[in-house]
Amino acid sequence: MTLIKQMQAQDEFVGFYLLKECEVKQTNATPPKDYLDIVLCDASGQITAKLWDVSAADKETFFPMGLVKVQGLVQTYRDKLQAKIQRMRKAKDDDGVTITDFIRSAPIRPIDLVYTIKQVAASIENAEVRTIVDFCVAKVADELMHYPAAKTHHHAYYAGLAYHIVRMLELGEFVCKQRPFLNPDLIKAGIILHDIAKPEEMTAQLGIVSDYSNQGKLIGHIALASGWIVEAAIRSEIQLDSEVVLALQHLVLSHHNLGEWGSPVQPQMAEAVALHHIDSLDAKLQMVEDALDTTQETEPWTPIIRGLENKAVYRTKL
Amino acid sequence: MTLIKQMQAQDEFVGFYLLKECEVKQTNATPPKDYLDIVLCDASGQITAKLWDVSAADKETFFPMGLVKVQGLVQTYRDKLQAKIQRMRKAKDDDGVTITDFIRSAPIRPIDLVYTIKQVAASIENAEVRTIVDFCVAKVADELMHYPAAKTHHHAYYAGLAYHIVRMLELGEFVCKQRPFLNPDLIKAGIILHDIAKPEEMTAQLGIVSDYSNQGKLIGHIALASGWIVEAAIRSEIQLDSEVVLALQHLVLSHHNLGEWGSPVQPQMAEAVALHHIDSLDAKLQMVEDALDTTQETEPWTPIIRGLENKAVYRTKL
Amino acid sequence: MTLIKQMQAQDEFVGFYLLKECEVKQTNATPPKDYLDIVLCDASGQITAKLWDVSAADKETFFPMGLVKVQGLVQTYRDKLQAKIQRMRKAKDDDGVTITDFIRSAPIRPIDLVYTIKQVAASIENAEVRTIVDFCVAKVADELMHYPAAKTHHHAYYAGLAYHIVRMLELGEFVCKQRPFLNPDLIKAGIILHDIAKPEEMTAQLGIVSDYSNQGKLIGHIALASGWIVEAAIRSEIQLDSEVVLALQHLVLSHHNLGEWGSPVQPQMAEAVALHHIDSLDAKLQMVEDALDTTQETEPWTPIIRGLENKAVYRTKL
Amino acid sequence: MTLIKQMQAQDEFVGFYLLKECEVKQTNATPPKDYLDIVLCDASGQITAKLWDVSAADKETFFPMGLVKVQGLVQTYRDKLQAKIQRMRKAKDDDGVTITDFIRSAPIRPIDLVYTIKQVAASIENAEVRTIVDFCVAKVADELMHYPAAKTHHHAYYAGLAYHIVRMLELGEFVCKQRPFLNPDLIKAGIILHDIAKPEEMTAQLGIVSDYSNQGKLIGHIALASGWIVEAAIRSEIQLDSEVVLALQHLVLSHHNLGEWGSPVQPQMAEAVALHHIDSLDAKLQMVEDALDTTQETEPWTPIIRGLENKAVYRTKL
Amino acid sequence: MTLIKQMQAQDEFVGFYLLKECEVKQTNATPPKDYLDIVLCDASGQITAKLWDVSAADKETFFPMGLVKVQGLVQTYRDKLQAKIQRMRKAKDDDGVTITDFIRSAPIRPIDLVYTIKQVAASIENAEVRTIVDFCVAKVADELMHYPAAKTHHHAYYAGLAYHIVRMLELGEFVCKQRPFLNPDLIKAGIILHDIAKPEEMTAQLGIVSDYSNQGKLIGHIALASGWIVEAAIRSEIQLDSEVVLALQHLVLSHHNLGEWGSPVQPQMAEAVALHHIDSLDAKLQMVEDALDTTQETEPWTPIIRGLENKAVYRTKL
């Protein structure tokens, strides 16, 4: 079975893949004919594909997010690889394939990521901070097991959000050791809470974001999370004008650093400055790591990375 | 009694004024001598003033926000007018002067402004919208009677905030008539709520902002008001993910229009677009009106107005 | 007859439409075949359409801005609706259809709009201001009856320019009442003159702009209108350095507010500040209203609106 | 007699200078005393100066733009040189000094500069272009003899405007030779007209701009000159929509290149692109030349030059 | 033989052309068929072309940068001209055509351009400056004979880089005459060195840049040339901290003027200010000249020019 990342022009292949997208379209022919415009993916990457001469049965059979067995041919179309599907059928129970094997996932099991997050939350010494963090984590307990951190930007895969949080927590722990003037409770809380409302901002399945929610577009995850802190405080009878609520709201609200990046206030506490930079360091390095991972090893340059000022990244030979 | 706005270089004057600022400083002389560095104001404007050769008693006597009787001389210092104080004493009960006569105020009585706001709030038809608006207005019932809308930008005087809201409500009513596709409840609610957390953002007395609060600097009035809507919904058992909460949070969060102006999301509802432009129209025209009002009528140009791209305004002769 | 706005994929339809665009193109087939690439429109919206297998006669028959009777089928092409034309013929006299029924128009009759504008112009008290306004309005007397206010931005339909002016005049009248320090003559004149040279800037037919003129690209409507004021003054023997010419030129030149938006000077008169904000409020709200109007009512979001920072607008359920 | 440029701290000096600015101010002493706050200048530069212990007669005697004989001492105040005036009297007829010897001037006689400009104007082949250029030059015939090109930016001295035009004409002639596809008439006309309305934009005496006029602030020299072209065309019965008027207006309107620099349209003719760059090259090099000229030769760095992105310039030893 | 620039829709043509690009692609047909996607060029311009129904032999025969004889038909595809190739064969020796006749070239022979550059280099009086310039020119002796100055921006043709340098040297000589305070050695050296590392930045053949090199993307021609000056100094035993090395590095490093345009320092020497503006003047005018040259003379407007703020240029009728 051929991994998508390894497909090259003129390759013939047979294997199981996930139908990430699948839409009936019409050719330009006269009269136009129906065909299926498809995106196939596996854990190594994705490729567009076409099923020409589609039958009425095909249109009833194939839907996004289903597993299929495909026989096809890799072609080049507009400088990109594209598969021409010769045969395709739905996967059956006795094929022994599982959907989660075909999606990109964080390299650590979701259950372990969420366990780590909860352990760190439990280690927060200030009871009010801990209560608010627990309240917010509980709100997205299910989603943390599988949500990506973003639609395409970075950590855009199964459990990417939890993975992003865990890596940041490691960095945060190191920075707190290096700089004892930082309050570890606030660093931990800031990291766990900063993107906690992303699952309300986006609709995602299997680590793939299909859309932003109305809440996401009209309020945004930053103000949503800030509102959750208010809600947590009210439900737990913590004073809304307490230092804890002030600090936690500030951490969340300022973590994008600048107004043009969506933060209504700029970092003005040591821990907020740290949070923004830890977030940025982790997100940018992950973008680079993911781009290199999904680029053929023989290619010296990745495709352009939008979150990196539209620059491609060079794979040094050293 | 000379109005400050009418003072000219070389004028001698006697009158009652408000000590807006009053600080003991030292001259450059050797050895340095103490003097009082003062800002006098009345309803027509303000002027810096010096009381040289200050006695120990003087230092115990004069404090900011007190009324004083002053005899002085107007001089020019660095191209600006400045009063040299020759005699000064605190106002006494039988002088018959009242502090509110000496500060700039909205041209309508605070009690009438607040009454209007409450009437409009009561006219909101959607019960949930009305409940949330009432909750937030109740939070600042006292402050609405006297808070300015900003430190220096616009409506920076006694009850300036309430005045700004009332003028916007008039405009909003007109625009709703012109464009019936707008939801008047949301326009009313958006106008009343958009700056409702300003009293928590700033510390003000007699319409004069002395400082921003920690809440103001670290959270900002936009996210504060968004949090109040969450709080109002919880206290009134309105669903946090309801359309009403969504719409009201969006109106408040987006009213500064752009990220660089402090809005974490941009207007994406018709009423949010209207709210931003009504706010902008009222604030900018008020800046201009205030600048012309406090500039001597013989002067064709006002001083530079920061909120107007640092432009001065020309008083047309037409 | 099916309104274009109501067409859905797989619909069959018959009806009269306006051929807004009509061009002979070649398919990708080998050898390529000719087809007609068409945009059909009616007052409710527009849709791209294809007439495959086009005959020599067809190519002689169909031209832009003609009315046609069409039988067709709605398909989906690249996520957008597109009509496949099965039969098409030119409209005949006895079909009883009129071209102006098939274009988007201002909701008020052009003749009434122009009448209102002239009435307001006549109500200007200052004789020199009135003379200049009349001169400029006379220059575009015909075009005011049908020109749009912009190519795509806002009020892009039959008599959109006059409609934009009239709505602004209503707003201007209200603002003058609210703020008596404003000079109503200048507000009226500024509103009527601000976009008065648009018909020289663009070439439009039936409310549809096909191109910008050389004058439009090399001088622009702002400097053109400023030149008309000079011309009006010379022809009417008004002093070029008079306060009236100064004020009117300033109003026109500054109404885009910022250099990057095309204004060589920024608003520096109260009336110029008002003009910019009234223009902006009316244009933005019209964009939103038009976008909502031409979006199916079941759709919660409009398409992206370029003039609104590329944001879509949400149709609140309240 | 000591040139101002050569003055160094602790120097005593006697000589004639121009009182560029002279204002009565008060010291911080108690009671404050009057003194004269002065700017002295000669053709080599300028220096601030103080006349302490000023008498009533002094205040009646000394005014800006008068010549004086001064005996003084150079001191350092806040890192800058400043003269303490020990004795000062007005220049008398028999002192044999002439005011124009004490101001910075273009290095070529004004009469020669203006002669050159008129010769070039006369050499324009297209009669309509020539007529319009002559009309506009005639409007400022007197001012061209002495106006500076800007308040402080560049060529800020006697006849600086004419000098700027003449140097640009030399460059323009060279560029036209290098690139025969350029129309020399338009290059000549563009250069002569581009800043022709500066004398209406600013009030200047002896090459020193004291202020911007209302016309300058509210219309700006770019739109003013564009209006003059309209006026010239009307007075000379040239069609307002002719190619000549179009081209000349475009040259003037676009010569600042970008909206944020004041041009409502960007250069879109070859000659307009050339004009902007010739203007820019000449203005920037003149700023640098003037800064080096007025900096002591032993100083390796000039003061910061605002028009050069706030950079100082290094005097290379090569 | 038809020049590409003169081709119009529906023209049939026969002639020799250069295959600038040639790639096998597949049609959308079912099953897809191979075709050749081609760019043909001659010295007057270029056109995309298709060879449908391509044979196996064709795929072996035609490669980029080969000369071919073509019989074809000009069609319109998506508003652009495109050639349909009816017959095509490789050029043969006895066809008497030479590849350099079919590419755009500087209007002066490369050998003459390089001769001029070397003559000017030899005329530099300062021995160290001359040594460094010679060293760097020697590094690209071969490439100067044919490299373009940029990929698409300006002077994008055979020997465009040398041509750009020579025109700038002419301008530089004129400016040095106009302003004797400039150091001609530095002007000459700056002009020759400013883009000298472009051949290391880009890969080009026959004046056509196919790609940027790793060095070009990761270091850029500005820092590369700055490194060459260091290298030249070391190899010639010139002090690295000498005034000459300082000045030459500064000229190269600052010639893009602003950080956002790639210069790590801004011009801070008179000659650096001159260099930037001479470069800019020459590059922009060349863009305009080239755009007008390659646009049909009957077209009043060129296509949009990216390096000119995305503006098209108008061909004045004067």
Add this chain to the structure above:
Amino acid sequence: MTLIKQMQAQDEFVGFYLLKECEVKQTNATPPKDYLDIVLCDASGQITAKLWDVSAADKETFFPMGLVKVQGLVQTYRDKLQAKIQRMRKAKDDDGVTITDFIRSAPIRPIDLVYTIKQVAASIENAEVRTIVDFCVAKVADELMHYPAAKTHHHAYYAGLAYHIVRMLELGEFVCKQRPFLNPDLIKAGIILHDIAKPEEMTAQLGIVSDYSNQGKLIGHIALASGWIVEAAIRSEIQLDSEVVLALQHLVLSHHNLGEWGSPVQPQMAEAVALHHIDSLDAKLQMVEDALDTTQETEPWTPIIRGLENKAVYRTKL
């Protein structure tokens, strides 16, 4: 002895301090009198001070960077503390005070910092990378022992540069462990080299930068360090176009991330992305830590921090 950080208005104090700045100035009195305008510092902070009634002997005695014993009084001048010096004498040998006790220093001994840097350099596995790093470190062996990392921005104290490097090396080591795809040699080399040319960019004594050098202003530390890598390669016979030279130059050139921050190329290698973010995280947190350290602990807000978007930082009470 009173630490400067602890001084409060009205305090009298006696102690040893460093004369960081000391200049003779004149009062505004008539006639003006000389006084010494002074900045006193110790390891805890600095304060401006005045010595009035200065004698001729005083002017000969006191110079910057000398230790003095001072008796004085703390006053408030323009809202800031300022010391009035009552008595002052130079420190004597038997006072037992050492200058390095009176300056702000990195919290680790310079000798240990430099030792760490050299150890890390020695641990680089790639011989060419190590050679180049060693060469550059050797160039500034002395300066590394005491240079600050910047004039005011961050790490502006004795050995601040070495301290910055060491903290970054710790972070870099951690990040390499977290992300094994990063090349540790390049991370180490990039961190050591990124600011290595700062000592050539600035003139500093005792950790205090007095000025930028000509090299610093005209070339900048980024291009200087890039040139050192070229020099190191030549001296060590490493190929200039080798992957090692490419990678090291890229790391240095791109570490400011954006053109407007001084980097001529943007990070396009994983290690370059890491380097920029590690640098940024360390610099920003150090600014915050230093600002909090030098602010009285009773103050909830630090002064504004320029490198932090002009924001002050709040000292949370948690």
